[in-house]
Amino acid sequence: MAEEYQADEVDKSRERSQWRRMWRRFRRHTLGQVGGVIVLIIAIVIFMANFIAPYSFKAQHRDFANAPPTTIHFMDEDGLTWPYVYATKKEYNEYFEKVYVEDKSKKYPIKFFVKGEKYSFWGLFESRIHLFGTGTMEAPVFLFGTDKFGRDLFSRTLWGGWISLLIGPFALVTTLLIAVPIGLLSGYFGGWVDMLVQRITEVVMAFPKLPLWLALAMVIQGLPSAYRFFFIVAVFSLVDWTGLSRTLRGMVLSAREEDYTMAAKAAGAGPLRIMFRHILPNTTTYLVVISTLSIPTWIISEASLSYLGLGIKEPQTSWGLLLSQANNLETITSYPWLLIPGIFIVVMVLAFNFLGDGLRDAADPFSTVGGNQ
Amino acid sequence: MIPTLILVSIISFGIVQLIPGSYLTERQMDPTIDRETIEQQKENLGLDQPLPIRYWKWVKGVVTEGDFGYSFSNYRPVADVLFEGRIGFTIFLGIMNLIFVYLFSIPIGIYSAVNQYSVSDTILTFLAFIGLSIPNFFLALVLLFFIAGPLNAGANLGVGGLFVEQYMGAPWFNGFVPNMPKIANFFWHVWPYVLAVGTASLASVVRLMRGQMLEFMNRQFAQTAKAKGLRETVVIYKHVFRNAINPIITNFGYSFRRLVSGSLITAIVLGVPTVQRAYWTALNQQDEQVIMAGLVFFALMLLAGNLFADFLLAWNDPRIRYD
Numbered sequence: 001m002a003e004e005y006q007a008d009e010v011d012k013s014r015e016r017s018q019w020r021r022m023w024r025r026f027r028r029h030t031l032g033q034v035g036g037v038i039v040l041i042i043a044i045v046i047f048m049a050n051f052i053a054p055y056s057f058k059a060q061h062r063d064f065a066n067a068p069p070t071t072i073h074f075m076d077e078d079g080l081t082w083p084y085v086y087a088t089k090k091e092y093n094e095y096f097e098k099v100y101v102e103d104k105s106k107k108y109p110i111k112f113f114v115k116g117e118k119y120s121f122w123g124l125f126e127s128r129i130h131l132f133g134t135g136t137m138e139a140p141v142f143l144f145g146t147d148k149f150g151r152d153l154f155s156r157t158l159w160g161g162w163i164s165l166l167i168g169p170f171a172l173v174t175t176l177l178i179a180v181p182i183g184l185l186s187g188y189f190g191g192w193v194d195m196l197v198q199r200i201t202e203v204v205m206a207f208p209k210l211p212l213w214l215a216l217a218m219v220i221q222g223l224p225s226a227y228r229f230f231f232i233v234a235v236f237s238l239v240d241w242t243g244l245s246r247t248l249r250g251m252v253l254s255a256r257e258e259d260y261t262m263a264a265k266a267a268g269a270g271p272l273r274i275m276f277r278h279i280l281p282n283t284t285t286y287l288v289v290i291s292t293l294s295i296p297t298w299i300i301s302e303a304s305l306s307y308l309g310l311g312i313k314e315p316q317t318s319w320g321l322l323l324s325q326a327n328n329l330e331t332i333t334s335y336p337w338l339l340i341p342g343i344f345i346v347v348m349v350l351a352f353n354f355l356g357d358g359l360r361d362a363a364d365p366f367s368t369v370g371g372n373q
Numbered sequence: 374m375i376p377t378l379i380l381v382s383i384i385s386f387g388i389v390q391l392i393p394g395s396y397l398t399e400r401q402m403d404p405t406i407d408r409e410t411i412e413q414q415k416e417n418l419g420l421d422q423p424l425p426i427r428y429w430k431w432v433k434g435v436v437t438e439g440d441f442g443y444s445f446s447n448y449r450p451v452a453d454v455l456f457e458g459r460i461g462f463t464i465f466l467g468i469m470n471l472i473f474v475y476l477f478s479i480p481i482g483i484y485s486a487v488n489q490y491s492v493s494d495t496i497l498t499f500l501a502f503i504g505l506s507i508p509n510f511f512l513a514l515v516l517l518f519f520i521a522g523p524l525n526a527g528a529n530l531g532v533g534g535l536f537v538e539q540y541m542g543a544p545w546f547n548g549f550v551p552n553m554p555k556i557a558n559f560f561w562h563v564w565p566y567v568l569a570v571g572t573a574s575l576a577s578v579v580r581l582m583r584g585q586m587l588e589f590m591n592r593q594f595a596q597t598a599k600a601k602g603l604r605e606t607v608v609i610y611k612h613v614f615r616n617a618i619n620p621i622i623t624n625f626g627y628s629f630r631r632l633v634s635g636s637l638i639t640a641i642v643l644g645v646p647t648v649q650r651a652y653w654t655a656l657n658q659q660d661e662q663v664i665m666a667g668l669v670f671f672a673l674m675l676l677a678g679n680l681f682a683d684f685l686l687a688w689n690d691p692r693i694r695y696d
Contacts, residue, residue: 203380206672210634211652212388215664218656219391300508304638307510308653323511327642332518339518342511349506 018285025362032358038351039165046161050119053155054133054141057317059117061140061150064088067100069145069337072110084109087139097334108139145337147325156317157341163229163318164348167236167302168295170229174237175244176291183245184275187252194249201242212239213301217310225313232311236298244291251283289363293356296349303345319345374676378669382435385668386428389661395420398659418445431665442662444655451666455651462535463636463647466566470632473571474578479621482582487609489587497579504576509635513569513642520565535562535645566643570635574628581624585617592616615689622685629678633671 026032045052055061072083086102093099114133120126134141144153186197213235220231255261256279264274305311306320313321319341325331326338397415400406415421419430434440441451485494540555589595590613598608637649644650648670655663687693 199376199380202377203384206377206381206675207384207668208630208633208637208671208675210637211649211668211671214637214653214656215388215392215668218659219388219393222393296506303508304510308638308641323514326514329517329521332514333521336518339511339514342508342514345508345511346503346506349508350502353502353506 022285022289022359022362026358029358029361031354032361035351035354035356035358038347039355042161042348042351043165046158046165049155049158049161050121051127051129052131053152053158054114054116054130054143055152055155056117056119057151057156057159058315059151059155061137061146061152063090063150064100064140064142064146065148065150066098066335067142067146067150068335070140070142071102072141073107076107082109085134085139085141106139108134108136110141111135144340145335147322147338153322153337153340156322157319157344160317160319160322160341161344161348163302163306163312163316164299164345167229167233168298168352170233171236171240171298172291172295174233175240175294176288178237178241179244180248180280180287182241183248184252184280186245187249188256188271188275188279190253197245197249201246204239204242207239209239209301210304213305214308214310217305221310225316228312228316232302232305236301240294240298243294244287247290248283248287251287252279255279255282286363289359292352292359295352295356299345299349299352374680377676378673381672382432382665382669383428385665385672386431388668389665390424392659392661392664395659395661418443431662435669441666444660444663446655446658446660446663451662454655454660454663455648455666455670459646459648459651462645463649466563466570466636466645466647467632469563469567470571470574470636471628473567474574474628478575478578479582479618482579483586483609483614485579485583486586486590498583501576501579504572505580507572509569509573510638510642512572513565513639516565516569517643535559562643562645566636566639566645569639569643570632573635574631577631578621578624578628582617582621585620586613589613589617619686619690622682622689625682625685626675626679629675629682633674 049057067088070085070088072085074080074083076084084107086104087106087108088100089103090098091101110132111134112132113129114135115128116130116133116135118126118128132141140152142152142154144157146152147156182197186194216235216238217232220235223231252275260278260282261274264278269278302311302318303320303323306318307324307327309324311320312318322341323339323345326335331338397411397418397420400414401411419427422430431442434442439452441455443449444451444454447454481497485497488494536555536558540558543552543555545552545555586609590609592613595608595613598612599605603612633649636647637653639645640647640650641653648667652664652667652671654660655667
């Protein structure tokens with residue numbers, strides 16, 4: 001009986017692995033969880049973009065070029081009512097500028113699950129049902145207004161979110177793929193390997209990132225724009241592996257002297273086995289977690305590159321590219337709604353900052369989460 | 374540092390060679406220019422020689438004569454294109470930025486730490502998070518919207534660049550009397566730039582400073598100082614602060630890094646004539662030699678920044694020695 005009981009104990013302690021302990025600590029980090037939930041909500045909305053967006057992100061409504069956000073009315077003569085919109089018509093004001101004026105003769109109620117343009121939901125099925133709309137192009141609903149081609153900014157914002165959402169995780173994986181082997185080799189073997197790797201790291205780190213990224217983005221300019229996303233990921237990881245591999249090298253240097261490494265060596269394990277089976281699992285948790293702290297930087301960098309015209313290109317879209325339409329003073333002052341996608345960048349980066357902070361605190365065994373000491 | 378610089382120059386040279394097309398590609402497309410002229414130009418510019426020789430010539434020119442090469446697009450020496458009328462503003466704006474960042478971040482960080490979990494600390498922490506999350510260029514665009522609209526309010530102070538046209542050629546001083554309207558107009562253009570470039574750095578230094586102060590406030594030496602009956606301010610400023618400031622100084626190198634990148638995109642949005650903006654123009658014109666010189670110059674600035682941070686560190690903390 002006594003032995004059985006012991007076996008039970010062992011199982012339980014195994015259950016409390018590093019990841020589980022981390023999760024428990026993360027559950028006490030409010031801000032981190034808020035960040036996680038926001039990221040999750042954004043991800044779900046973006047995943048359902050085709051359904052939520054009232055119009056296709058490519059559709060050009062030429063009659064509604066540069067239209068301001070449609071006003072949704074909640075009040076009529078009788079007080080509170082079901083939300084409705086008016087149709088708009090173009091007029092010229094005293095400065096001979098085009099303005100959209102509401103035609104108050106007829107109300108168009110907002111309908112849910114309304115029929116509109118046909119779309120394919122991730123190739124699974126085709127549908128015409130959109131979450132909301134008026135069901136007629138006489139009175140379209142442009143929540144965020146339109147751009148100069150009359151494309152619905154709300155639909156485009158939802159669609160462009162993909163890039164910002166995925167650039168971080170993708171860049172994270174590729175950066176780790178470069179940084180981990182280099183850091184392991186450099187830390188484990190030392191000597192001239194280490195010398196060489198450290199010199200290269202120093203040189204790459206000597207460049208400020210944005211000018212270097214811009215130059216590299218020029219290099220890949222001629223490559224097909226459909227795969228642009230992956231090229232940008234590659235450009236980011238080519239520059240950003242240095243910090244992570246340095247951190248890993250430091251950790252390997254101390255792990256090399258630990259008893260378990262000696263034991264593995266004495267048991268006849270080769271260097272590759274020691275590095276990947278013994279040292280790496282002991283360092284990954286922390287490494288993976290602190291690397292999530294770079295995600296916000298990548299999101300901002302992608303937006304910056306796209307804003308400058310060297311990132312994502314038409315016909316694809318991203319939040320940075322959407323902002324590049326607002327690159328001159330007249331546009332900003334006349335059509336300020338073109339700045340709306342920027343708010344989404346801020347929210348997304350903020351959420352990833354919160355999340356990363358929470359994960360870092362949870363992964364650090366010495367941290368006191370939430371400050372209750 | 375010298376080997377690093379050599380590798381930096383090789384990488385800069387290599388990247389520029391990898392950029393598809395060159396200054397001459399455009400001219401080859403032009404039917405009004407015949408083949409011979411292009412061949413002639415190629416020879417004049419030395420573009421027909423093998424890469425290692427071109428690299429060697431470039432480096433030799435830089436090292437022996439301080440000649441950074443020739444801008445093909447502007448028919449002027451590279452140094453003129455990158456620096457003329459720009460380097461002064463770039464350095465001045467850079468210093469303004471560092472002052473802005475450290476003047477505000479350190480006191481805010483200390484205040485936040487001393488008043489941990491108070492309402493003001495929570496608000497400041499949240500604001501710092503938002504500051505960290507706003508891309509420079511978006512902040513610049515938003516500021517542009519406000520400067521052009523509500524804040525300008527009739528007064529024709531100008532938007533973008535550094536001056537309104539009327540002050541462009543005006544002297545800074547009339548004799549010994551400073552030209553106040555010009556200086557005022559200059560600062561009206563400087564503040565959005567400084568704010569857009571510095572906010573992210575400011576936020577990150579605030580977070581770092583707060584964390585550091587909290588860490589050292591709980592150390593035993595701080596408790597001992599308190600137990601001896603020293604005043605709270607003395608404990609915080611003479612004991613905790615001196616220890617907590619070290620990583621901030623190390624971080625100074627990173628601040629420099631942010632400054633170069635952040636001011637690049639902000640200068641483009643706000644149309645401020647800095648070296649970074651000249652680099653951007655050169656990228657668009659595929660002006661090889663200017664791009665190479667720009668990359669090397671930025672790397673040099675970062676290395677200098679790190680060196681400066683090392684000196685500061687040794688000066689602040691006598692325990693640190695470099696051999």
